[in-house]
Amino acid sequence: xxxxxxxxxxxxxxxxxxxxxxxxxxxxxxxxxxxxxxxxxxxxxxxxxxxxxxxxxxxxxxxxxxxxxxxxxxxxxxxxxxxxxxxxxxxxxxxxxxxxxxxxxxxxxxxxxxxxxxxxxxxxxxxxxxxxxxxxxxxxxxxxxxxxxxxxxxxxxxxxxxxxxxxxxxxxxxxxxxxxxxxxxxxxxxxxxxxxxxxxxxxxxxxxxxxxxxxxxxxxxxxxxxxxxxxxxxxxxxxxxxxxxxxxxxxxxxxxxxxx
Amino acid sequence: xxxxxxxxxxxxxxxxxxxxxxxxxxxxxxxxxxxxxxxxxxxxxxxxxxxxxxxxxxxxxx
Numbered sequence: 001x002x003x004x005x006x007x008x009x010x011x012x013x014x015x016x017x018x019x020x021x022x023x024x025x026x027x028x029x030x031x032x033x034x035x036x037x038x039x040x041x042x043x044x045x046x047x048x049x050x051x052x053x054x055x056x057x058x059x060x061x062x063x064x065x066x067x068x069x070x071x072x073x074x075x076x077x078x079x080x081x082x083x084x085x086x087x088x089x090x091x092x093x094x095x096x097x098x099x100x101x102x103x104x105x106x107x108x109x110x111x112x113x114x115x116x117x118x119x120x121x122x123x124x125x126x127x128x129x130x131x132x133x134x135x136x137x138x139x140x141x142x143x144x145x146x147x148x149x150x151x152x153x154x155x156x157x158x159x160x161x162x163x164x165x166x167x168x169x170x171x172x173x174x175x176x177x178x179x180x181x182x183x184x185x186x187x188x189x190x191x192x193x194x195x196x197x198x199x200x201x202x203x204x205x206x207x208x209x210x211x212x213x214x215x216x217x218x219x220x221x222x223x224x225x226x227x228x229x230x231x232x233x234x235x236x237x238x239x240x241x242x243x244x245x246x247x248x249x250x251x252x253x254x255x256x257x258x259x260x
Numbered sequence: 261x262x263x264x265x266x267x268x269x270x271x272x273x274x275x276x277x278x279x280x281x282x283x284x285x286x287x288x289x290x291x292x293x294x295x296x297x298x299x300x301x302x303x304x305x306x307x308x309x310x311x312x313x314x315x316x317x318x319x320x321x322x
Contacts, residue, residue, distance in 0.1 A: 001274060001275070001278060002274075002275045002278060002279065003278070023316075024312065024313060024316060027316075028312055028313070028315075028316030029312045029316075031316075032311070032312040032315050032316060033312070070305060070308050070309045074309050075308065075309050075310075075311050075312055076312065078306075078309035078310055078313070079309070079310055079311065079312035079313035079316070080313075082310045082313040082314075083313050083316070083317065086313070086317060089294075099271060099275070100268060100271050100272060100275075101268060102266075102271065103266045103267045103268055103270070103271060104267075104268050125318065129318055133318070134315070134316075134317075134318030135315060135318075136315060137311075137315055217315075218318075220316070221316060221317065221318040222318075224316065224317070225317065225318065
């Protein structure tokens with residue numbers, strides 16, 4: 001059974017990966033290169049193309065102007081491939097998590113996958129972004145890579161805890177009325193969205209880009225990652241229905257017992 | 261086992277019963293290999309080649 005789940009998850013990852021690869025090819029690659037080039041055109045001399053920071057007097061700032069080890073074509077192709085593999089990777093993790101956690105997720109079968117996808121999106125993307133928002137090319141970072149990675153991992157854990165708390169709150173209160181459950185489930189997430197950005201410093205700045213451009217870039221990152229999760233859950237549901245039409249209506253529990 | 265007894269721990273038990281130790285070891289080894297590749301991707305050449313993806317996906321390690 002776990003193998004069936006993994007198979008569906010990887011297949012769903014392939015579907016989402018194709019879509020995300022197309023997005024990388026037609027939207028993200030040209031946009032990233034455009035942003036990169038505009039900043040180089042009116043770039044100042046102190047923004048040397050090396051890793052050794054720049055002459056701003058802020059030694060701890062890490063500057064982002066150092067990607068000339070490979071050609072633009074290579075970058076574009078590898079970025080497309082990475083996007084596809086990223087979705088496949090998420091699909092595999094999603095399937096394994098769904099296999100283990102499915103009994104603990106609320107809702108009917110077609111909804112459980114979306115609940116888990118939402119929890120995944122909140123854990124993997126949204127929570128880390130509250131402190132480390134998506135950075136457009138040319139961003140200046142307050143912290144070093146090592147500390148950012150540590151923050152990132154810690155925030156993924158926080159996101160998972162908040163998602164679990166939200167689902168637990170829903171399950172406890174939804175017996176009275178589903179709407180109360182949804183409201184209770186929204187509380188932990190809303191609290192996190194409100195508290196975390198307000199107690200953490202701004203660690204990413206874009207001194208050379210307009211704020212509207214940065215907002216648009218971030219909105220694209222948020223929407224494209226959310227789309228990956230929706231595609232994963234939707235494709236997984238479709239594959240599950242296709243594999244087992246009889247149990248699609250009232251759950252896969254029957255399959256589970258007959259296969260025992 | 262009845263449908264109402266489907267719990268997280270029962271899922272783990274089913275997986276244990278279904279998978280042979282060799283399959284389990286294969287999975288773990290593969291996961292370790294993936295983790296190793298992720299570390300290797302920090303190398304400047306691979307890292308730079310993924311530049312657009314890392315920015316577009318909002319992945320922080322850049």
